[in-house]
Amino acid sequence: MTDHLARLNPAQRAAATAAAPVLVLAGAGSGKTETLIRRVAGLILGGEAPDRLLCITFTAKAAGEMRGRLLALLGPERTPRWVGTFHAVMARLLIEDGGGVPGLPRGFAILGQGDARELLMQAGGLRDAKAAGLLQEAVSLLKNGLVADPRRLPRSGAVARFEPEVLAQAAALLPAYQTALAGRQALDFDDLIARPVLAMQADPALAAHWSSRWAEILVDEYQDTNHAQHALVRLLAGQPGRVFAVGDDLQAIYGWRGADVGHIRRFRKDYKAAPAPLKLETNYRSTPTILRAANAVAAEDPEALPKLLRPADPAAPPGAAIVIREVPTPEDDGRAALAWVQALRRRLPELPWRECAVLVRAGFVAEPILAALRQASVPVRLVTDREPEPPKEVLATVAWLRLAMSRGDGGRWDPAADDAFRRACAFPARGIGGALFGRLREHAAAGGLALAQAVATLPATPKERQGLEAVLGVAGEIAAGVARRRLGPADALRLAAEASEIAERLAPGGRPGQAWAAMLQAAAEAGSVAAYCDGAALGAMPGEAEATDAVQVMTLHRAKGLEFDHVLLAGLEEGVWPHWQAEQQGAIAEERRLFYVGVTRARHTLQLGWVRQRRDWAGKPSRFLAEIPKALLQGAAAPRPSRAGTAPARPVTPPSQAETDRLVAEFAARQAARAARAAR
Known part of the structure; x- marks a missing residue:
């Protein structure tokens, strides 16, 4: 590795080498x-121990990608172990x-959403699963707000989602x-x-102990932190705050579940030693026309941190009009979407x-x-907002491999x-x-032992001991087979499935088989x-196999972080987008950010x-459509139904380069003036 920074542009290089604490304001598609x-x-490479770096992101998929790229760059010996989601790294x-x-409790269990909801229903004597799901979300909001009293929650879109009675019931049930x-x-x-x-917060000695573990904490998608996550980073960072935060306030779209865009916008108040945010504004993804549209949408948010997306090639042609x-x-709408896809494929x-x-x-x-379609x-x-948890058969197989490799x-x-x-x-059940x-957990806790280690000295009947030792025996067989045959992660998983007698439940077809295929591909x-087991321990496990080649239909929240050659944003009507509740909940700015995310895909x-x-109801065009400069649009008459479907759009001449340059210059001047006012 002659120069690990060689591929970076000057702004990226400055961000990669800046002293922490520092906020990197990274525009869409900016690397x-x-x-x-x-x-x-x-x-x-500069001498920091890999285990002294904590890298946090928000999804298991993103964490897995980050871990894989670090592994390819640094090799297994120098790749940090602490790379994962907030929940995964804290579990570890x-x-x-x-x-x-x-x-x-030592050896505590971690309940998934379904098991936690069932326990909540039992605790509250609830029978209605839908009502219990709403209460579970309210309980989650209280926990992530670090309060037991709904009256102490700051007013936000997340709080406004719930009726006061629901929040009060959640507090009573907590x-x-x-x-x-x-x-x-x-x-x-x-x-x-x-x-x-x-x-x-209650024990400064514990905070100091944990903080001393890390030389630096690197947080991706910082704009998505909720109150508890934000407090966690500040506590673990210690003084003066060894935080490298990367994010984009214009892509903060999770306020409805407790994220606070103010965390990224107030970064310098939290970390007094931080300089002005470093900016990544060179976009390697979209055409100049799409970038100009995105900048125009961003300009409508008076509280946005100033930033202007620019094409990587200043001489690039403007690209197709919107x-x-x-x-x-x-x-x-369905027929028009079909016609759109078919026209692209013909061309x-x-x-x-x-x-x-x-x-x-x-x-x-x-x-x-x-x-x-x-x-x-x-x-x-179809990709929905809720990513399913892998089936129990797949989770158990991964657990068998992790156990085997933990000796x-x-x-x-x-x-x-x-x-x-x-x-x-x-x-599988073993009685x-x-x-x-x-009893095993109590015995392990008393001796400060791992659960598996405590089996040897646990007072137990012969039948009880036989069941526990059988589990350890199978784990030993898996470990020996992996070592003897020098297996890679995917083959090691297959061995674990066979030795644990789960393999027959993972046959192709059905959800377990599909999830198993995705797991093997990821492995x-x-x-x-070892790297795979570390990642699995931190939750980096895919839920479903992806289609090899299909038109992607998904909600905007699932599209964040993705990019496509051709995008259709559908349903841009008042009441749909922005959502009809956004006005009363004070969430129009977040709806606009969601539109910005869609444009920049x-x-x-x-x-x-x-x-x-x-x-x-009769639809009206979304207010966000009017925020796209007319000079960037291709004229389109309202399509009329016909026997063959809808009529094609009527094109007009795209804007000239001089006109679009003038618009961008005016926008940049407005942004600069806004930044100057904010600085005063």
Whole structure:
């Protein structure tokens, strides 16, 4: 590695080498992940120990990508272990070093959303699953707000989603729910962050102890932090705040679930030693026309941190004009989307289906579009907001491999794999009941041992001991097979499935088989079995296999972080986008940011669609359509239904380069004036 910064532009290089604390304001498509990875490489090549770096992002997929790129750049010996989501890295920290958190059970279980909801229903005597789901979201809001009293929650869009009665009921139910969790010796996902934060706030010695572990904390997508996550980063960073934060306030779109865009905008107030934000404004994704549209939308947010997206090649042609398409009904919307895809494929026969994306604000907007595409036998993939958890068969197989690889050379088992041991004992069933496991946990805690290590000295009946030792025997077989045959991660998983007798449940077809295929594909890219097990421990596991080639239809929240050659934003009507509740909840700015995210997903062409009559109300074009400069638009008459579907749009002459340059110059001047006023 002659120069790990060679691929970076000057702004990226400055960000990768700046002293922390520092905020990097990274525009869409500006190479922020590459910059963060090169910074990690520079720190390690400069002598920093990999385990002294904590790299946090928001999704298991993003964490897996980051880990894979670091592995390819640095090799397995120098790749940091602490790369993962907020919840995953804190789960690991609590497992390895959670003794200072009051009441934290050793070998605690982590409940998924479904199990946590069932426990909440039991604690509150609830029978209505839908009502329980709403209460679970309200409980989550209280935990992430680090309060038990709804009156202490700051007013926000997330709070406005709930009726006061729902928040009051959640607060009343919270103590019983926490007692039920303690009885199960379990934490839910929110506890993984809230409990250590509250413990550190109450015990400065614990905060100092944990803070001393890290030379630097690197946080991607900083604009998406909620109150608990923000407090966690500040506590772990210590003084003067060894934080390298990367994000874009214009892509803050999760306020409805508790994220606060103010965290990124107030970064210098939190970290007094931080300089002015460094900016990554060179966009490597979109055409100049699309970038000018995005900048115009951004200019409508008076509180946005000043930033101007620029094309990587200043001499690049402007690209295709943006099309606004108006249709009479949702059925026409579906036919028009089909015509859009078919026209692209006729013009570009080699274009992969997956490079065409239909992005929507609300799921019902996608229904007629999906129907039209499927009826025409166009391959299509629907991606919803909720990413499913892998099936229990897949999770158990991964647990068996993690358990097998957790025994060190000295024969001692690693307590970080306690959760894997628990899952291996439970599936496939081996007669190891809750009472036996509870005794094992108490025995392990008394001796400061890993659960697997404690089996040897546990007072137990011959039958009980036989069941526990059988689990360890299978784990030993897996470990020996991996070492003897020098297996890679995917083959090691296959061996774990066979040895644990789960393989027959993972046959192709059905959801377990699909998720198993996705897991094997991810494992094949992990590099080594040890690296894969580390990643799996931190939650980097895909839920579903992706379609090989299909038109992507998804909500905007799932599209964040993705990019496509050709994008259609559908459902741009008042009441749909922006959502009708946004006005009363004070969330119009976030709806605009969602529009900005949609615009910046497109590389080459962008269409914006709205419907005049949807269901039983007359549609009006979204206010956001008027924020796109007319000079960037291709004229389009309202399509009229015909026997063949909808009529094609009527094109007009695209704007001249001089006209678009004038608009950009005016916009840049407004941005500079706004920045000057903000500085005063």
